[in-house]
């Protein structure tokens with residue numbers, strides 16, 4: 245059989261080399277794509293789940309790759325983060341999003357994702373506010389999605405950044421909530437508008453995992469107490485939507501309501 249006779253470590257070395265080459269190729273591709281501004285936002289509606297009324301959209305990064313077609317972040321975000329290139333990609337994307345907001349989208353808010361490392365950079369808030377003011381877009385129409393890592397990693401700085409943004413109207417959503425540290429006692433110290441309940445718990449609803457139900461209940465109760473909004477992520481079925489409505493969850497997003505779509509398609 246193929247590979248017979250080679251010892252395990254040789255096979256392993258080869259696999260490591262292939263992986264290293266793949267990453268270097270991807271990184272070089274990514275640099276070229278940054279120069280070519282080859283990124284575009286796809287928009288997924290965020291809705292009131294009981295009746296489907298659209299409240300806003302989440303902008304999701306897509307890379308229009310010259311040979312491989314449209315790539316979702318899962319295929320390159322790791323390399324983008326390790327190389328630090330994700331920041332440049334993000335700024336290109338935010339510029340596109342804000343341009344769309346200025347020219348095409350009139351209804352509701354748009355939320356953009358911010359990687360934790362990017363959020364930490366000192367001029368993040370001012371640069372974002374600068375883009376908005378250059379394009380004459382009301383900052384209150386833009387929201388940012390950050391994760392718990394971004395908050396707790398350098399809490400004083402996170403607080404300054406969030407306060408600066410909020411004083412101009414840019415609200416913050418906490419993404420993938422329930423999967424991270426969930427240092428609940430800290431939550432009320434930060435100006436957070438909304439918790440996005442991670443998709444894994446919504447998926448757990450359809451397999452009626454009691455833990456998922458318990459986590460969603462707990463998050464909704466916590467958010468209610470702190471007067472923070474919630475958005476359930478990854479709603480794919482009517483059964484999931486109905487269960488969430490029963491639990492008192494008001495807002496959500498997921499394939500049931502709409503997949504991410506490019507501007508040309510919307």
Ligand code: C2E
Nearest residue numbers: 304305316317318334337357358359478479480498499504
């Ligand atoms: P996320 O912020 O949690 O985004 C939600 C992901 O779930 C998106 O994947 C979306 O397409 C997918 N999704 C939405 N509804 C459903 C559903 O009903 N079922 C299932 N199975 N999936 C659903 P996507 O677009 O591949 O993005 C993956 C992750 O990449 C995002 O997770 C976010 O962490 C990151 N990302 C996306 N755009 C950006 C960006 O502009 N900048 C940065 N730094 N990260 C981004």
Ligand code: CA
Nearest residue numbers: 302357389419
């Ligand atoms: Ca997100």
Ligand code: CA
Nearest residue numbers: 419420440477
């Ligand atoms: Ca999420």
Ligand code: CA
Nearest residue numbers: 419420442443
């Ligand atoms: Ca995620």
